[in-house]
Amino acid sequence: MNGEAQIQALEQRVSGLISSEPDVFLVEVRIKPTNNIKVFIDGDQGVSIEKLVQYNRRLYRQIEEENLYPNGDFSLEVSSPGLDEPLKLHRQYLKNIGRFVEVTDKEDAKKEGKLISATEADIVIEETTGKGKKMEIVQHTISFANIKTTKIQIKF
Numbered sequence: 001m002n003g004e005a006q007i008q009a010l011e012q013r014v015s016g017l018i019s020s021e022p023d024v025f026l027v028e029v030r031i032k033p034t035n036n037i038k039v040f041i042d043g044d045q046g047v048s049i050e051k052l053v054q055y056n057r058r059l060y061r062q063i064e065e066e067n068l069y070p071n072g073d074f075s076l077e078v079s080s081p082g083l084d085e086p087l088k089l090h091r092q093y094l095k096n097i098g099r100f101v102e103v104t105d106k107e108d109a110k111k112e113g114k115l116i117s118a119t120e121a122d123i124v125i126e127e128t129t130g131k132g133k134k135m136e137i138v139q140h141t142i143s144f145a146n147i148k149t150t151k152i153q154i155k156f
Contacts, residue, residue: 006031006068013062014039017055024051027081027088035074037063040081044095052078086149093118093150100153101125105146112153113140123150 010029018024024047027040041047041055056078064072087093087101093115102112103125113125122143129136 003031009068010037010039010059010063013059014041014055017058025089025091027085027092035069037074037076039076039078040085041078042080042089042092042095044091047080052080083152083154086151090118090120090144093123096152100155101150102153103142103150104148105142106148108148111140111142120144123147 007029010031011026014026014029018026018041021043023044025042025044027042028038029040030038032038039055039059041052056076059078060076063069063074063076068074081088081092087096097115097117099115100112101115102110103123104110111125111127113127116124116126116139118124122141124139124141127138127140129138
């Protein structure tokens with residue numbers, strides 16, 4: 001089974017595990033050449049560590065029972081995507097409305113601002129420039145087709 005087929009097989013198993021919880025969704029499955037499997041699961045209201053542990057144990061058992069990796073030659077990590085992971089799905093954009101983001105477009109230009117809204121076609125971020133009397137708030141509408149990456153920014 002090649003890498004893409006393995007990813008699809010694992011995505012199907014994860015989808016089966018989370019199907020009873022409509023607010024939880026699969027973000028991505030990655031497999032490194034060393035058979036290190038990383039599964040990223042998120043939720044509209046976040047996902048608890050306890051849930052991730054349950055998914056990890058059930059998925060690990062399925063992989064072993066179905067002998068997907070002979071001799072147990074794999075490792076498995078199930079987690080929610082960290083802040084260093086770019087947003088990948090529309091649901092993640094919806095979940096993060098109100099947070100600060102950095103958007104890199106296909107030409108590698110970056111815009112930072114507060115995520116105001118997300119539709120099926122685009123997002124709107126609000127950028128604040130200047131200080132005091134010179135402060136200006138500008139809204140940018142960015143098409144999903146033009147987005148290379150979007151990352152959450154931590155502001156204090």
